């Protein structure tokens with residue numbers, strides 16, 4: 502029975518990760534399944550630092566294969582903000598609605614052609630031997646003028662991915678999971694997992710950093 506621990510307390514993210522991880526593990530647990538309230542302080546300046554800290558903290562406690570996802574929304578007109586502060590953008594206990602409201606307020610005078618943004622996802626995976634692997638995925642798009650759609654989580658109702666006229670929250674779950682920043686980071690992670698866990702494929706090993 503091969504277990505994966507996912508170092509997240511975010512329900513929307515946890516669900517997407519379960520959809521995206523494939524069949525490398527028999528059981529995928531997140532911190533939401535744990536009775537203890539494990540809290541990791543995300544004080545890194547980059548997604549990479551925070552993802553590594555989350556993965557190392559949980560691996561250090563259980564020594565099982567562990568995955569962490571640090572992600573966020575970078576808005577060009579705001580010089581990349583909220584970025585690593587996406588979760589805390591409107592204060593520690595704010596809701597998704599409050600974060601969206603604050604962002605739309607900050608962008609109220611910015612015209613559509615200047616509302617470019619990107620979602621970024623960095624994954625750090627630590628295998629049962631303590632080896633660390635990192636991948637990254639980016640999805641570019643625009644910030645809309647009002648929230649639209651019910652699917653997804655977080656900033657999804659205001660993010661319109663490139664090549665689309667609807668928001669992430671208006672897309673079917675499967676469609677978001679084909680094109681999102683997280684989907685792109687998972688494509689690369691799954692190549693690595695394939696090499697770690699299906700060693701008999703006879704293929705050349707790739708460099709471990711798939712950034």
Ligand SMILES: O=c1[nH]c(=O)c2ncn([C@@H]3O[C@H](COP(=O)(O)OP(=O)(O)OP(=O)(O)O)[C@@H](O)[C@H]3O)c2[nH]1
Nearest residue numbers: 508509510511570571572573587588654655656657
């Ligand atoms: O609309 C969205 N669609 C996405 O696909 C997405 N991915 C990330 N985010 C937002 O970016 C922050 C991540 O912060 P984050 O990586 O620290 O996660 P978190 O604190 O929510 O949970 P944890 O994994 O740290 O426990 C949070 O505000 C998320 O809402 C998204 N928003």
Ligand SMILES: [Mg+2]
Nearest residue numbers: 511543571588
């Ligand atoms: Mg967090």
